[in-house]
Amino acid sequence: MELVNxxxxxxxxxxxxxxxxxxxxxxxxxxxxxxxxLNLAHCTLxxxxxxVGYTIAAWLDxxxxxxxxxxxxxxxxxxxxxxALLRHLRGNHLIQALVTFGLLFVGYDAARMIWGVDQxxxxxxxxxxxxxxxxxxxxxxxxxxVLAVGLVTAIGLYLGLERTRxxxxxxxxxxxxxxxxxxGINIDRAFFxxxxxxxxxxxFAGVLAAPIRTVEPGMDVEILIPALVVVVIGGPGSLKGAVxxxxxxxxxxxxxxxxxxxxxxxxxxxxxxxxxxxxxQGLLPVKPAH
Amino acid sequence: xxxxDPLRLPILVLLFGGAVAAALFVDPYRLTIVIEIAxxxxxxxxxxxxxxxxxxxxxxxxxxxxxxxxxxAYTSHFLGWPTGVSILAAVALGAIAxxxxxxxxxxxxGVFFIMVTLAVSMMFWAWASxxxxxxxxxxxxxxxxxxxxxxxxxxxxxxxxxIVCVVLxxxxxxxxxxxxxxxxxxxxKAIKQNENRARAQGCPVQHYKVAAFxxxxxxxxxxxxxxxxxxxxxHPEVAHWxxxxxxxxxxxxxxxxxxxxxxxxxxxxxxxxxxxxxxTEHWQIWxxxxxxxxxxxxxxxxxxxxxxxxxxxxxxxxxAPAAASATGPIGxxxxxxxxGA
Numbered sequence: 342m343e344l345v346n347x348x349x350x351x352x353x354x355x356x357x358x359x360x361x362x363x364x365x366x367x368x369x370x371x372x373x374x375x376x377x378x379l380n381l382a383h384c385t386l387x388x389x390x391x392x393v394g395y396t397i398a399a400w401l402d403x404x405x406x407x408x409x410x411x412x413x414x415x416x417x418x419x420x421x422x423x424x425a426l427l428r429h430l431r432g433n434h435l436i437q438a439l440v441t442f443g444l445l446f447v448g449y450d451a452a453r454m455i456w457g458v459d460q461x462x463x464x465x466x467x468x469x470x471x472x473x474x475x476x477x478x479x480x481x482x483x484x485x486x487v488l489a490v491g492l493v494t495a496i497g498l499y500l501g502l503e504r505t506r507x508x509x510x511x512x513x514x515x516x517x518x519x520x521x522x523x524x525g526i527n528i529d530r531a532f533f534x535x536x537x538x539x540x541x542x543x544x545f546a547g548v549l550a551a552p553i554r555t556v557e558p559g560m561d562v563e564i565l566i567p568a569l570v571v572v573v574i575g576g577p578g579s580l581k582g583a584v585x586x587x588x589x590x591x592x593x594x595x596x597x598x599x600x601x602x603x604x605x606x607x608x609x610x611x612x613x614x615x616x617x618x619x620x621x622q623g624l625l626p627v628k629p630a631h
Numbered sequence: 632x633x634x635x636d637p638l639r640l641p642i643l644v645l646l647f648g649g650a651v652a653a654a655l656f657v658d659p660y661r662l663t664i665v666i667e668i669a670x671x672x673x674x675x676x677x678x679x680x681x682x683x684x685x686x687x688x689x690x691x692x693x694x695x696x697x698x699x700x701x702x703x704a705y706t707s708h709f710l711g712w713p714t715g716v717s718i719l720a721a722v723a724l725g726a727i728a729x730x731x732x733x734x735x736x737x738x739x740x741g742v743f744f745i746m747v748t749l750a751v752s753m754m755f756w757a758w759a760s761x762x763x764x765x766x767x768x769x770x771x772x773x774x775x776x777x778x779x780x781x782x783x784x785x786x787x788x789x790x791x792x793x794i795v796c797v798v799l800x801x802x803x804x805x806x807x808x809x810x811x812x813x814x815x816x817x818x819x820k821a822i823k824q825n826e827n828r829a830r831a832q833g834c835p836v837q838h839y840k841v842a843a844f845x846x847x848x849x850x851x852x853x854x855x856x857x858x859x860x861x862x863x864x865x866h867p868e869v870a871h872w873x874x875x876x877x878x879x880x881x882x883x884x885x886x887x888x889x890x891x892x893x894x895x896x897x898x899x900x901x902x903x904x905x906x907x908x909x910x911t912e913h914w915q916i917w918x919x920x921x922x923x924x925x926x927x928x929x930x931x932x933x934x935x936x937x938x939x940x941x942x943x944x945x946x947x948x949x950x951a952p953a954a955a956s957a958t959g960p961i962g963x964x965x966x967x968x969x970x971g972a
Contacts, residue, residue, distance in 0.1 A: 379742050435688055438745050439883060439926045442690070442876055446919030454913050562872060566753050569746045577742070606757035610750060614735055617747065621739050 342477075349476035351595055357484040357553075359591025360491020364546040365564060366571035367498065367583040368539025374578010374627055375515050376532050378427050379434050381441040384568060385448030386540055388561035390415045390547025392452060395461045395556050404466035408548045415544025416537050423536050445561065453558045463551035487549050494542065495584055502580060511535055515578070515627065567594065570609055574616040576623025585624055638934075638941055639891050646898050647801050654793035662789050664905055669796035670857050672897040673803045675881045676890060677850035680807055682879070683888025684816060685843040686823030687737070690745050691752025692851055692878055697759055697870025698728045699852025704765060704774060704865040714777040718856045725852020726845045733844025737837060752875055759867035770866030774859055786860070796857060800894075803850060807890050810846070819843055880922050886932025895934055 369383045394411035398404050422444075430437045464470075465483045472479025502508040510531045513521040522528050554560065571590050575582030590609055597608035604611075616624060654665045674696060681687045699721040707717035736747050760768040776786040786792050810816045822829045822836050830836050859865055868874070877900065885896025903921075907914040929936050 373742065379745070434742050434745070436926060436930065438688070438690070438742070439879070440923050443880070443919045443923040443926065446873075446876065446915045446922070450913050450916035450919065454916065566750055570750055573743060573746050573750075606761055607754060610754040613747070613750060617735070617739060617743075621743070 346476040346478070350478065350480065351599055353475075353480060353484065353488070355592040355595035356588075357488040357491070357591075358595055359588045360488045360494075361546055361550055362564075362567055362571055362591050363491050363583055363587035364494055364542050364549070366568045366575070366587055367494075367580065368542045369568055370572040370575065370577050370579065370583045372536055372539045373572065374576075375511060375535055377431055377434075378536075379437045379441065380427065381438060381565065382422070382444040382448060383441075383539070383543055384561040384565035385445055386415050386419050386543040387547040387550075387564060388448065388452060388556075388558075389418060390544030391463075391551045391556045391560065392456055392461075392547075393544070394548035394551050395456075395463050398463045398551075404463065404552075407463070407551075408545070411548045412541045412544035415547070416541040419540030419543075420533075420537055423533065423540075427536075445565075448561060449558055452561075456556075456558075458558060461551075461556040463548075463556065465552045483552060487553070490549060495580075498580055507531060507534060567609060570613045572623075574613055574624055576626035578627040579623070579625045582623055582625035582627075636891070636938055638937055642891060642895060642934075643804075646894060647797060650797045650800075650898075651794060654790060654797060659789060662793050664901060665793045666789070666796050666861050668898055668901045669793070669800040670854055670861060671878075671881065671901055672800045672894050673857065674851055674854040675878050675885070675893040675897050676800075676803055676807050677847040677854065678878045679882045679885075679887060679890055679893040680810070680850075681843055681847045682882055683890075683893075684811055684823065685819045685840060685847075687840060687843065688745060688879075689736075689748040689875070690879060691748040691750070691872070691875050692847070693870050693872070693874035694732075694752030694755040695725050695728060695848040695851035696855035696858065696874065697752075697755050697867070698848070699725050699855030700859040700865055700869045701759060701762075701765065701855075702852065703856040703859050704771065708771075708774055709764070714775060714860075718777065718853070718860075721856040722849045722853050725855075726849035728852070729845035729848025730841055732848070733841040734837075737840040737844070749872060749875070752870060753872055756867055756870045756872070759870055765865055768867055770864055770868075772864045774863040774865065776860050776863065792861070796861075799857070803853075804890060804894060806850075811890065815839070815842070880918070883930075884922060884925050884932055886934030886936075889932070889934050889938075892932045892934030896932070899933070 365384065365387055369380065372383070373379050390411050393414050394407040397407040397410050401407070426440065427437070430440060465481075469483040469486050471482055473482050473485065474480075502511065510521070510526050510528070513524075513526065514528045514531060518528055550564075567590055571583060571586035573586075574589060575584075575586030589612060593608045593612050598605035601608070650665055650668060654662065657665070674692075677695075678689065678692050681689050681692070702721040702724040703714075703717050706712045706720050707714050712720070732751055736744060736751065739747055759765065765771045776792070779786055784791060784795070786795065811820075818829070818834060818839055822834065822839055826836055855869055858869055881896035881900045882893045883896075884900070885894065886892025900918075903918070904914055907917055925932070931939070
């Protein structure tokens with residue numbers, strides 16, 4: 342019974358981490374798969390979300406306002422970045438990677454300039470700062486909240502992609518951009534909206550993570566690597582791939598240190614190497630390999 | 632490519648000569664700058680070989696530097712091997728790591744390649760920052776420099792060490808120029824230009840790419856070993872993504888695929904870093920912005936821009952390309968402008 346309790350808690354931990362990774366990776370993945378833009382600074386936007394969320398939560402003393410306002414602020418930053426820079430780099434992955442890599446440095450140092458090198462924590466909202474009795478212990482409800490938000494996001498994005506007009510436009514644009522344009526569809530506008538949604542999710546994930554993980558400079562790259570791995574193993578551009586990749590990595594990252602502590606830091610990369618050896622295009626690629 | 636460049640020799644003499652002169656005369660603080668430049672130059676040359684010649688844009692090359700530094704620390708500090716042997720072992724391990732990692736990462740291309748190289752190098756960093764034997768993320772001091780006293784060289788004297796480093800940087804530069812001109816280097820360039828054509832002509836593309844990784848890995852491991860010799864302190868930071876990023880930035884800003892460009896970039900980067908650092912601790916933001924500006928404005932880098940400025944002039948009054956090639960600094964057998972890009 343003790344074993345069941347122990348692994349039950351680990352399972353919950355794996356799931357909320359997967360939810361967080363999903364919300365971050367889905368933007369990275371979809372922006373790359375659909376818009377053909379590799380934005381390594383995506384995780385900088387996540388970090389900005391966490392910092393802005395921290396600042397708002399400290400000023401207004403409200404977690405919920407932070408969760409509402411910070412993603413909007415992050416979306417504004419992302420949209421400015423898109424319009425001023427990324428839009429013009431479409432199609433040239435190397436230049437995109439280099440420019441957004443430079444932006445990583447800028448973001449990292451800008452965060453240190455504005456907020457210093459201290460570590461911050463955002464308090465959980467009072468509504469969710471209690472423990473649920475499960476598996477013979479009090480499990481933080483906030484973590485379950487993160488998990489629920491991740492689930493709702495995944496379902497919402499799926500429905501949005503499959504059932505709405507915007508989703509249809511996006512699917513058409515991915516399939517054949519030129520033909521869709523010729524049919525009078527404003528692909529550029531649709532793609533811009535998709536980019537903004539991805540960015541908002543990154544900022545949203547930043548605020549969600551702030552009460553669990555510390556807010557500090559370098560938190561961007563710390564999550565960039567797992568997020569990239571999720572995108573790579575799931576298959577860029579694929580919503581289902583991002584879900585699958587996030588669950589795999591979230592599980593590996595949670596159970597790894599418990600089961601094989603000495604290899605904990607390798608597991609994620611071992612999984613990625615294994616996937617790439619078997620399926621270099623990812624587990625659930627959008628387009629089948631040619 | 633470095634073929635027939637009137638600028639190349641003067642620039643190299645100026646930079647490397649200046650570095651040796653500086654090593655002889657400057658104060659101890661500036662001496663550390665000279666050493667830092669020499670080690671960075673060796674590191675970025677190995678990156679340029681991958682990026683500029685083999686067309687493999689790696690975002691995680693500092694991982695190999697880490698392999699070199701940690702291999703040297705392990706064999707010399709814990710196993711008690713003579714430092715010289717340890718450095719050779721570090722280089723060999725760098726080559727082996729290059730083969731293993733190269734065989735894995737060259738299976739994927741484009742964006743996957745960028746992501747995977749970044750991730751693999753961070754895997755080493757993650758291991759190093761947890762390795763208690765090496766002091767985890769506090770690092771481990773007490774390493775020794777190589778003992779060359781029998782040859783009358785005291786490496787513990789920073790002035791001597793700086794000169795040795797600069798000489799090694801020149802040797803590594805020469806090695807890569809030779810490699811780039813060799814049939815091996817030419818084949819790499821052909822693969823970079825058109826991989827499918829090379830494959831169709833029967834070239835074992837994969838083998839060439841892995842070989843390039845082995846060479847670049849070995850040289851980067853050597854840079855890592857030198858770095859450890861310099862600081863006498865092993866620390867996971869040596870393999871951090873920031874270092875990979877800096878290396879790539881230096882190569883791109885200097886001019887990828889020219890070898891000379893990255894040398895210029897290495898000098899400028901360290902001098903820029905140290906200068907800005909003396910005004911503000913936030914030097915990375917300025918470096919990042921400058922880098923983004925250069926990538927957008929001059930994708931062929933400083934050296935690429937310089938050479939195209941110089942080349943444009945004689946075409947106006949002396950349109951004979953044969954004359955230009957005859958006055959080149961070093962008569963080259965390499966086919967003219969075969970690189971194209």
